[in-house]
Amino acid sequence: MLQVKNLKVAYGGIHAVKGIDLEIKQGELVALIGANGAGKTTTLKTLVGMVKPAEGDILFNGQSITRMPAHEHVNHGLVMVPEGRGIFSRLTVEENLLMGAYVRNDKAAIKQDLERVYELFPRLKERMKQLAGTLSGGEQQMVAIGRALLSRPKLLLLDEPSMGLAPIIVQKIFEIIRMIAAEGVTMLLVEQNAKLALQTANRGYVMESGSITLSDTAENLLANTKIQEAYLGE
Incomplete structure (x- = not known):
């Protein structure tokens, strides 16, 4: 489904991503792990066109899709839940969720999908x-994932x-991620908690510098x- 070939990204004189190759097959859940500053977030932003x-x-x-404008990626089915969530704080929960369906016009199916999100996240329905x-x-x-x-x-x-969340909430979020994967959605997961990421994923890539x-x-x-030793604290 996704093939990345010799991807290089530079900010000014800094080479953030140094010629990486990776691939994801349909139905896989792939983890990308590494220390802070390894280039993981830059890689994701480049995949969705936010960074050239x-x-x-x-x-x-x-x-x-290397030169495709960022806003067109959603039409092709390539969607990111950003670090820090990126929700619209002054919109309601439901308005935020419906923003995910902004490019769709199949009203009956949107309503169905909204109900499915509420089934996954009953707290959002409340x-x-x-x-x-x-x-x-x-x-x-939950809103950010539901919107996606x-x-x-x-x-x-x-x-x-899992960033900034209490352990019990992290377990809940990853439970939902596993459920979404089980429904056939292909995923690339960048996660600081390497152990949890690898326990959830089918395959993994390790990124360093x-x-x-x-x-x-x-x-x-x-x-x-x-x-x-490096990532699992063992």
């Missing part, structure tokens, strides 16, 4: 008329979904002693 690469190619379902800016961090993360689902993603990019240094099944990465 210096070199390389990005293929989505066989079509090059707060549908509440201003999103008044929600807790965990509830805002309303756009019917073919590939969902999740950037640090702008380069992919290792890729393997999630099971093998969890068992890798270097990964355990």
